Amino acid sequence: MKPINAATTGILLREDSIFERSSEGRAGFDIPTPKVPLKSPVKYRRTQPAALPEVSELQVVRHFTRLSSWNYAIDLGTFPLGSCTMKYNPRINEELASLPGFCDIHPELPPEFCQGALELIYNLEDALSKIVGLDACTVQPAAGALGEFTGLTLIRAFHEKHGSHRKYVLIPDSAHGTNPASCILAGYEAVPIKVGPQGYMSVESVEETIKQHGRDIAALMTTNPNTLGVFEQNISQIAELLHGIGAQLCMDGANMNAILGIAKPGDMGVDVMQYNLHKTFSTPHGGGGPGSGPVACRSHLAPFLPNPRVRKTENSFTLEYLPDSIGKVKGAFGNFGVMVRALAYIMNHGSDGLRQVSRNAVINANYLRARLQKKYQLGTQTAHFHECVLSDSKQIQANGVKTLQIAKALMDYGYHPPTVYFPLTVSGAMLIEPTETESLQELDQFAEALLEIAERIEAKKETFEQSPTKTFVGKVDEVGAARKPILSLDDRSI
Amino acid sequence: MPSLPLTQAEEQTAFKTIGVQSFDDLVATIPPKIRENASFRLDFGAEHSNLRTGLTEHELRRYFTDLANKNRSESSTLHFLGGGIYDNIIPAIVNQLALRGEFLTCYTPYQPEISQGTLQAIFEFQTLMTRITGMPIANASMYDGPTATAEAALMAQRLSSTNQNILVAANLSGDYRSVIKTFLSGQKNIIEEVPFNSNGLLDTDHLTQQLQSLNPCALIVSFPNYFGSLEDLAIIKSLLPKTCLLVVAVPDLSTLALFEPPGTLGADIVTGEAHQLGTPMLFGGPHVGFFASKREYLRQMPGRLVGETQDNRGQRCYTLTLSTREQHIRRDKATSNICTNQGLIALRTTIYLSFLGKQGFQKLGKINYSLFNYLTEQLQRKQIHLKFPHDSYYREGAFEVPNLESRFKRCLENNLVPGIRLREKFGPEFENALLVTVNPKHTQKDIDFLVENLSS
Numbered sequence: 001m002k003p004i005n006a007a008t009t010g011i012l013l014r015e016d017s018i019f020e021r022s023s024e025g026r027a028g029f030d031i032p033t034p035k036v037p038l039k040s041p042v043k044y045r046r047t048q049p050a051a052l053p054e055v056s057e058l059q060v061v062r063h064f065t066r067l068s069s070w071n072y073a074i075d076l077g078t079f080p081l082g083s084c085t086m087k088y089n090p091r092i093n094e095e096l097a098s099l100p101g102f103c104d105i106h107p108e109l110p111p112e113f114c115q116g117a118l119e120l121i122y123n124l125e126d127a128l129s130k131i132v133g134l135d136a137c138t139v140q141p142a143a144g145a146l147g148e149f150t151g152l153t154l155i156r157a158f159h160e161k162h163g164s165h166r167k168y169v170l171i172p173d174s175a176h177g178t179n180p181a182s183c184i185l186a187g188y189e190a191v192p193i194k195v196g197p198q199g200y201m202s203v204e205s206v207e208e209t210i211k212q213h214g215r216d217i218a219a220l221m222t223t224n225p226n227t228l229g230v231f232e233q234n235i236s237q238i239a240e241l242l243h244g245i246g247a248q249l250c251m252d253g254a255n256m257n258a259i260l261g262i263a264k265p266g267d268m269g270v271d272v273m274q275y276n277l278h279k280t281f282s283t284p285h286g287g288g289g290p291g292s293g294p295v296a297c298r299s300h301l302a303p304f305l306p307n308p309r310v311r312k313t314e315n316s317f318t319l320e321y322l323p324d325s326i327g328k329v330k331g332a333f334g335n336f337g338v339m340v341r342a343l344a345y346i347m348n349h350g351s352d353g354l355r356q357v358s359r360n361a362v363i364n365a366n367y368l369r370a371r372l373q374k375k376y377q378l379g380t381q382t383a384h385f386h387e388c389v390l391s392d393s394k395q396i397q398a399n400g401v402k403t404l405q406i407a408k409a410l411m412d413y414g415y416h417p418p419t420v421y422f423p424l425t426v427s428g429a430m431l432i433e434p435t436e437t438e439s440l441q442e443l444d445q446f447a448e449a450l451l452e453i454a455e456r457i458e459a460k461k462e463t464f465e466q467s468p469t470k471t472f473v474g475k476v477d478e479v480g481a482a483r484k485p486i487l488s489l490d491d492r493s494i
Numbered sequence: 495m496p497s498l499p500l501t502q503a504e505e506q507t508a509f510k511t512i513g514v515q516s517f518d519d520l521v522a523t524i525p526p527k528i529r530e531n532a533s534f535r536l537d538f539g540a541e542h543s544n545l546r547t548g549l550t551e552h553e554l555r556r557y558f559t560d561l562a563n564k565n566r567s568e569s570s571t572l573h574f575l576g577g578g579i580y581d582n583i584i585p586a587i588v589n590q591l592a593l594r595g596e597f598l599t600c601y602t603p604y605q606p607e608i609s610q611g612t613l614q615a616i617f618e619f620q621t622l623m624t625r626i627t628g629m630p631i632a633n634a635s636m637y638d639g640p641t642a643t644a645e646a647a648l649m650a651q652r653l654s655s656t657n658q659n660i661l662v663a664a665n666l667s668g669d670y671r672s673v674i675k676t677f678l679s680g681q682k683n684i685i686e687e688v689p690f691n692s693n694g695l696l697d698t699d700h701l702t703q704q705l706q707s708l709n710p711c712a713l714i715v716s717f718p719n720y721f722g723s724l725e726d727l728a729i730i731k732s733l734l735p736k737t738c739l740l741v742v743a744v745p746d747l748s749t750l751a752l753f754e755p756p757g758t759l760g761a762d763i764v765t766g767e768a769h770q771l772g773t774p775m776l777f778g779g780p781h782v783g784f785f786a787s788k789r790e791y792l793r794q795m796p797g798r799l800v801g802e803t804q805d806n807r808g809q810r811c812y813t814l815t816l817s818t819r820e821q822h823i824r825r826d827k828a829t830s831n832i833c834t835n836q837g838l839i840a841l842r843t844t845i846y847l848s849f850l851g852k853q854g855f856q857k858l859g860k861i862n863y864s865l866f867n868y869l870t871e872q873l874q875r876k877q878i879h880l881k882f883p884h885d886s887y888y889r890e891g892a893f894e895v896p897n898l899e900s901r902f903k904r905c906l907e908n909n910l911v912p913g914i915r916l917r918e919k920f921g922p923e924f925e926n927a928l929l930v931t932v933n934p935k936h937t938q939k940d941i942d943f944l945v946e947n948l949s950s
Binding site: 016017018019025026027028029030032033034035036037038039040041043044045046047049050051052054055057060061063064066067068069070071072073074075076079081084086087088089090094095096098099100101102103104105106107108109110112113114115116120121123126127131133141142144145146148149153156166170175177178180181182183184185186187188189190201228231233236259261262263264267268276278280283284286287288289290291292303306309310326327328329330331332333334335336337338340344346347348349350351352353355356357359360362363364366367369370371382383385407408411416417422423436437438439440466468471472473474475476477478480481482485486487488489490491492 | 495496497498499500504505507508509511512513514517520521522523524525527528529531532533534535536537538542544545546547548549551554555557558559560561562563564565566567568569571573575577578579581583587589590591593594595596597598599600601602603605606607608609610611612614615616617618620621622624626631632634635637638639640641648649669670672673675676677679680681708724725726744750751752753754755767774775776777778779780781792798799800801802803804805806807809811813814815816818820821822823824825826827828830831832833834835836837838839841845846847849850851852853854855856857858860861863864865867868885886888906911914936937938941
């Protein structure tokens with residue numbers, strides 16, 4: 001099968017900034033004028049009105065519709081971004097999240113006026129605890145990175161409650177960049193653990209670090225399956241080692257899409273973990289958020305969870321404030337709109353359906369791996385789960401073509417490139433995660449595109465230096481953007 | 495299941511291509527003890543206990559509509575709630591445009607050649623935020639007002655080589671203060687609150703003492719404060735030594751439609767919340783924080799930035815820029831751990847503000863101001879006064895309501911939520927204090943109804 005949906009040309013319209021469509025005095029959206037005397041303040045009054053655009057409704061509609069047409073999206077095609085889980089987002093979720101009973105409610109409503117919302121939060125926290133085999137959960141963190149920080153802060157609160165002031169968090173070198181960054185924010189120093197060529201942590205490497213730092217170690221933080229898509233098969237022994245020195249095992253749940261109903265972190269010895277609802281439970285990524293990063297934990301960490309907690313009494317849902325709570329990590333209850341979508345997704349699938357999700361995600365990734373390894377070097381020989389990692393070594397050898405060029409070339413075939421140059425442990429990494437929502441036909445076409453690119457490189461027909469050529473804009477000068485940053489319209493004139 | 499396209503026959507084809515007999519071969523690296531125990535049980539009330547097969551779309555719609563109907567939404571219950579989260583009228587086109595699949599289902603624009611729509615929209619968002627706040631630069635958005643403000647404290651610490659302590663106004667919203675404290679809880683530095691005076695405004699005498707004793711790197715003030723009044727930023731700024739940055743949190747960006755922006759009053763960093771401009775209350779999120787600062791702090795800014803550049807055809811275009819500040823490059827030396835932000839909500843804000851326009855934005859501020867003015871006059875006639883009487887309010891204020899406990903209860907019985915009770919947030923001196931907030935959905939009649947219910 002040839003890559004039939006290669007990018008082609010069509011009518012795409014240029015569009016300047018909305019400010020350049022503005023005309024002095026043109027009125028936009030009208031707000032009803034109330035029947036009360038209209039007044040203006042005297043004190044601190046703004047003298048120079050903010051220079052917002054002055055445009056008509058149609059101008060706004062055309063502007064943003066044109067802009068949207070310049071984006072690649074899941075709704076247009078395969079989005080194989082490793083570690084990001086760009087799966088299809090069922091549209092019923094959008095409909096449910098926009099119900100007035102969810103949208104138009106204020107978080108300061110008295111609890112008896114928002115029982116439905118509290119019930120939803122309670123049910124979601126309950127489901128998220130059970131799926132991973134842990135005891136409690138908070139849905140307050142707004143995103144995965146904030147969830148990581150929350151998990152680590154729970155660990156710190158736990159240690160400090162027991163009079164133990166520890167310094168280090170061990171992090172495998174294949175970890176996502178947010179892990180070490182969250183670690184610093186939580187007041188810890190990150191100590192890297194080397195991941196061997198097999199693609200997972202060895203018991204010895206952790207043992208060695210424990211010998212070196214002992215009870216100064218607060219926790220080990222790992223993604224499982226890890227960022228290479230490989231299961232950390234020594235995880236239980238590593239958990240035992242950590243627990244032996246009173247340290248905690250913290251898991252980044254970014255890759256939960258691989259193991260729903262297949263393995264429970266609670267059974268691996270994990271003490272605390274964060275989810276990414278926008279990945280595993282299908283909230284649209286929306287050009288970079290909003291997301292949600294719930295944290296599930298064992299009972300010994302639960303007294304420190306962010307306030308308030310939603311509790312179920314005999315016939316209602318109430319709020320409880322924990323005395324030992326770490327405090328709030330986000331305003332109100334968190335990203336409630338994302339929670340509606342996640343619960344809808346969970347109930348849409350049921351426990352059997354969720355297991356099927358991970359099963360199909362793993363099959364799809366392995367299918368791609370099997371097809372692509374004919375022309376591409378694998379990042380590791382160990383079994384992959386929901387994503388596979390390739391290296392550009394064969395293409396560099398054939399004609400000096402690197403991952404970046406391969407990624408840009410893929411755009412001309414009508415695809416979003418995989419995650420590139422991550423994880424850092426594989427040189428020229430391409431991390432491919434097809435997700436369970438892609439059909440075998442789509443995967444075949446995507447594979448054909450990547451294989452054809454490899455063939456053209458081997459035949460020394462192309463170096464793809466000028467790619468992409470069919471996109472709305474050509475190769476973007478990213479270096480130039482950083483040299484003299486123009487970050488708003490008004491910077492153009494500086 | 496409609497979202498899972500792989501058929502059983504295709505599964506066999508896939509196994510053959512992969513070279514395995516069954517699915518178990520693919521997950522054989524999981525220790526058997528873990529694999530055997532992996533099932534879980536989902537319970538959602540008696541009707542959906544042990545939910546193994548999922549609900550169909552229609553069953554979901556029924557379940558969630560029932561759940562939503564257990565909430566008293568704005569359409570069924572009149573409310574005067576605010577305190578950082580505000581109701582507003584949202585034009586139809588905001589949903590229509592923001593729900594386009596090309597915006598909804600795209601990713602963070604790491605690949606600029608196929609993400610120009612998102613990138614240009616963010617560039618326009620950044621432009622709007624700088625123009626409204628009066629600051630030279632703004633980023634692509636933060637999770638919300640509280641987390642943006644906590645990030646401002648961290649940025650002030652990075653900018654200061656010596657002093658690391660932080661002062662926070664005690665009349666800043668409790669959510670903001672709590673999030674700031676949690677974000678800074680991993681440090682040994684001192685975070686101290688600056689009390690408010692008998693006018694509910696920042697106690698500048700006390701502030702002067704604290705500046706001397708703590709030598710802080712930043713003071714975080716709220717504009718307006720939680721009691722609804724506008725602080726005198728110029729005076730506060732004049733008290734600060736050069737080593738102490740003025741961080742102004744604006745929990746309601748629409749304030750700046752009418753009032754002098756912090757950027758012209760000496761603010762170094764301006765953060766806050768912009769959800770009320772195009773995104774519903776949503777029980778508190780997802781919302782969108784904004785983050786603006788002076789240009790010289792650019793390299794220490796958290797979050798994503800979009801910059802203008804050119805492509806190899808000489809066309810103007812946009813890209814994420816200065817990413818060497820960020821976690822995916824700098825890891826433990828990054829300016830922040832933020833990765834996901836609030837792209838879609840920032841887009842909604844951009845659409846809303848574009849459509850509202852220069853005049854509409856001013857009108858929005860004026861309507862809020864006028865409604866609150868009317869509310870205050872009417873309540874005063876019934877002997878319900880502002881707890882802190884002065885002349886710098888925008889759209890909400892704390893009122894002393896005699897016998898609040900019983901009057902509040904009666905309001906609820908009449909399907910009216912008159913405001914936020916402040917006793918639990920600020921202590922016994924606020925026993926009868928109620929924070930009342932207006933929004934553009936309110937009519938004169940609505941306010942009269944509130945006054946009637948609160949006063950008798």
